[in-house]
Amino acid sequence: MTTLIWYGDEAVSHWAVDDRGIAYGDGLFETLRVEAGRGILLAGHLQRLQQGCLQLGIPFLASWPQRIADALASGKTGILRVQVTRGRGGRGYQSPSVITPGFALSWHERPQYPAQYTQWGIRVADAPFALASQPALAGIKHSNRLEQVLLRDALATQPQCQELVVCNQAGEVVEGVFSNLFMIRAGVLLTPPVTQCGVAGVLREALLADAPLPVEVATLTPSDLLAADEVFFANSVMGIWPVATYRERAWPVGEYTRQCQAHIAPWFAPE
Amino acid sequence: MTTLIWYGDEAVSHWAVDDRGIAYGDGLFETLRVEAGRGILLAGHLQRLQQGCLQLGIPFLASWPQRIADALASGKTGILRVQVTRGRGGRGYQSPSVITPGFALSWHERPQYPAQYTQWGIRVADAPFALASQPALAGIKHSNRLEQVLLRDALATQPQCQELVVCNQAGEVVEGVFSNLFMIRAGVLLTPPVTQCGVAGVLREALLADAPLPVEVATLTPSDLLAADEVFFANSVMGIWPVATYRERAWPVGEYTRQCQAHIAPWFAPE
Numbered sequence: 001m002t003t004l005i006w007y008g009d010e011a012v013s014h015w016a017v018d019d020r021g022i023a024y025g026d027g028l029f030e031t032l033r034v035e036a037g038r039g040i041l042l043a044g045h046l047q048r049l050q051q052g053c054l055q056l057g058i059p060f061l062a063s064w065p066q067r068i069a070d071a072l073a074s075g076k077t078g079i080l081r082v083q084v085t086r087g088r089g090g091r092g093y094q095s096p097s098v099i100t101p102g103f104a105l106s107w108h109e110r111p112q113y114p115a116q117y118t119q120w121g122i123r124v125a126d127a128p129f130a131l132a133s134q135p136a137l138a139g140i141k142h143s144n145r146l147e148q149v150l151l152r153d154a155l156a157t158q159p160q161c162q163e164l165v166v167c168n169q170a171g172e173v174v175e176g177v178f179s180n181l182f183m184i185r186a187g188v189l190l191t192p193p194v195t196q197c198g199v200a201g202v203l204r205e206a207l208l209a210d211a212p213l214p215v216e217v218a219t220l221t222p223s224d225l226l227a228a229d230e231v232f233f234a235n236s237v238m239g240i241w242p243v244a245t246y247r248e249r250a251w252p253v254g255e256y257t258r259q260c261q262a263h264i265a266p267w268f269a270p271e
Numbered sequence: 272m273t274t275l276i277w278y279g280d281e282a283v284s285h286w287a288v289d290d291r292g293i294a295y296g297d298g299l300f301e302t303l304r305v306e307a308g309r310g311i312l313l314a315g316h317l318q319r320l321q322q323g324c325l326q327l328g329i330p331f332l333a334s335w336p337q338r339i340a341d342a343l344a345s346g347k348t349g350i351l352r353v354q355v356t357r358g359r360g361g362r363g364y365q366s367p368s369v370i371t372p373g374f375a376l377s378w379h380e381r382p383q384y385p386a387q388y389t390q391w392g393i394r395v396a397d398a399p400f401a402l403a404s405q406p407a408l409a410g411i412k413h414s415n416r417l418e419q420v421l422l423r424d425a426l427a428t429q430p431q432c433q434e435l436v437v438c439n440q441a442g443e444v445v446e447g448v449f450s451n452l453f454m455i456r457a458g459v460l461l462t463p464p465v466t467q468c469g470v471a472g473v474l475r476e477a478l479l480a481d482a483p484l485p486v487e488v489a490t491l492t493p494s495d496l497l498a499a500d501e502v503f504f505a506n507s508v509m510g511i512w513p514v515a516t517y518r519e520r521a522w523p524v525g526e527y528t529r530q531c532q533a534h535i536a537p538w539f540a541p542e
Contacts, residue, residue: 003288014285015293017274017375022286022354024416025296031362056417057424081362083293086420091302091352091379093416093423093449104288108362132403132468133440137417144415145295145364146327146408149357152364153328169404178364197403 003106004071007087009063019102021085024093027102027143028052030082032068033110033237036270037075039068041236044202049084052140058086058101071105077270079108079237083143113238118261121244121253122162122233126222127177128154130169133196141199151177163233165222165246168197173220179235180204181220183228184256189215190224203236203264212263213256222247230254239268274377275342278358280334290373292356295364298373298414299323301353303339304381304508307541308346310339312507315473320355323411329357329372342376348541350379350508356414384509389532392515392524393433393504397493398448399425401440404467412470422448434504436493436517439468444491450506451475452491454499455527460486461495474507474535483534484527493518501525510539 005012020026030049033040046065053060064084071080085102086095131147155164155177163176173192175181180201182191189211194200208215225231230251231243240261242253276283291297301320304311317336324331335355342351356373357366402418426435426448434447444463446452451472453462460482465471479486496502501522502514511532513524 005288015288015290017276017286018377019286019293020420021296022290022292022298022356022375023300023414024420025292025414026417026420027293029294056421079362085293091350091377092382093419094427095420095424104293106289106362111363129405129407132405132408134400134403134418136400136421137403142417143294143296144417146297146413146415147405148364149291149295149297149366150327150407153366156365 003104005102005104006067007102008061008100015102016088018088018090019085020087020089021083021102021143023089025142025144027083027085028056028058028141029084029143030141031237032080032082033268034072034076034078034080035268036077037072038271039072039080040268041202041206042068044205045236048141048200048202049082052142053084055140056086056142057095058084059099061101061103064103067103067105076107078110081106081108111237117162117241118239121242121251123160123245124163124165124243125158125161127151127164127166130167131174131197133168135196138197139194139200148177162241165225167222171221173222173225174198176233179233179238179241182207182232182234183220183225184230184254185228187213187256189213189256189260190218190220192220193217201235203234206267207234207260207264212259230257232257232260239264274375276373276375277338278373279332279371286373287359289359289361290356291358291360292354292373292414294360296413296415298354298356299327299329299412300355300414301412302508303351303353304539305343305347305349305351306539307348308343309542310343310351311539312473312477313339315476316353316507319412319471319473320353323413324355326411327357327413328366329355330370332372332374335374338374338376347378349381352377352379382508388433388512389510392513392522394431394516395434395436395514396429396432398422398435398437401438402445402468404439406467409468410465410471419448433512436496438493442492444493444496445469447504450504450509450512453478453503453505454491454496455501455525456499458484458527460484460527460531461489461491463491464488472506474505477538478505478531478535483530501528503528503531510535
């Protein structure tokens with residue numbers, strides 16, 4: 001793995017020992033699928049990163065999109081991980097008066113998911129705990145991810161399952177551990193709001209803006225999922241995974257899910 | 272600032288570029304006040320760190336208490352910050368199958384708070400947003416601290432105030448931004464539970480175990496604070512700060528608060 005790190009516009013070889021990313025998870029990240037040098041849904045990733053910086057009060061540097069473009073110019077295929085931090089800080093929560101943000105790019109192998117997940121669907125179970133509601137942090141891809149770490153480790157104890165249905169503390173469905181959740185009811189594509197908790201996934205946003213069927217953000221419960229015509233999980237690395245089984249329910253892969261998969265396929269293609 | 276870092280038992284000069292502390296705030300920390308080489312309430316800090324490791328599934332290494340003892344043997348006065356991370360990781364939330372935790376010690380200047388905060392009390396205001404409830408993470412001093420970063424920066428915009436009253440989403444009082452909250456009602460010392468959110472402060476635990484008056488964990492609201500005989504904030508770095516004003520209410524420093532200050536004074540003394 002190669003990692004390039006900058007503080008402001010200064011290239012460095014390591015994170016500073018007093019980086020606030022380590023101390024407080026005081027940062028943001030993006031995980032960009034790259035096909036032969038093309039960043040899949042790159043504009044959406046940059047937009048979310050910029051929104052996250054705005055929300056956390058971290059300067060979004062004009063040089064960052066260019067650094068990403070430079071990395072893509074290598075023509076590689078894989079995953080480009082982008083990490084932003086608030087930079088160095090003293091002890092204590094307060095942001096430094098002058099913030100010189102940290103920025104890192106690292107290349108990773110694309111995860112090799114079995115093709116059957118996309119073709120025939122996955123098995124999903126219920127998460128062992130609910131997400132905390134925090135409107136001040138909801139939607140953005142910040143680096144406070146202990147909930148997801150604990151949930152991902154819980155998923156790993158159920159090797160027959162590929163994702164978890166994660167709810168909020170009101171018992172409403174929010175998302176998966178590492179992807180967003182969608183369901184189809186009467187020809188309408190529905191996905192839960194991410195204004196209280198959850199991540200506004202880049203593929204989720206793209207589908208909300210451009211889907212092959214009517215699409216709505218809606219409050220949904222596990223009962224709604226069980227009564228749905230079709231259910232799928234989606235993110236900008238793996239695409240769309242239909243849900244084959246959840247609790248007592250089993251679904252064949254439905255026609256609307258297939259339409260959505262076909263619809264996004266050009267988005268995921270190399271140029 | 273000097274920082275020493277280890278992965279397992281290997282001393283290193285920098286955090287690894289792929290440390291999960293940076294990526295996910297996947298770690299824990301302690302802030303230890305040190306007086307002439309004596310770690311104030313050291314046993315409580317070690318106990319909380321061990322509890323946090325257990326809760327997050329990070330190994331607590333037997334060498335860590337000795338490393339802290341070695342640092343204290345310098346005889347310094349100041350703040351010793353202890354940072355633990357889950358160590359290096361690939362991309363993705365899942366914990367590595369073998370965890371070699373990161374561990375760092377750094378010395379910092381003791382913050383120079385005006386003596387009047389302790390003697391005559393502080394002004395406090397209401398926090399601009401509520402803490403999220405997450406029993407899976409409550410109590411421990413984990414490194415997912417974006418809520419506290421945002422709240423501390425909000426406090427900095429009110430220079431006449433020294434702490435904020437932070438509530439949960441049910442409107443119950445939890446703590447301050449960087450300290451725990453106590454009130455006295457009819458001769459009983461009361462502090463809110465930290466089982467849904469908040470940090471189980473080391474001085475809070477010490478007072479729960481050994482206070483100069485009856486002490487109880489109790490659900491409290493801002494109205495309860497306003498009706499209290501006395502209110503104070505406390506942590507193991509600053510000790511006890513009486514609250515002088517909150518909303519329309521003003522208090523002289525009360526006798527029970529003075530008793531608590533006198534009671535903990537020996538805990539904060541050099542050996």
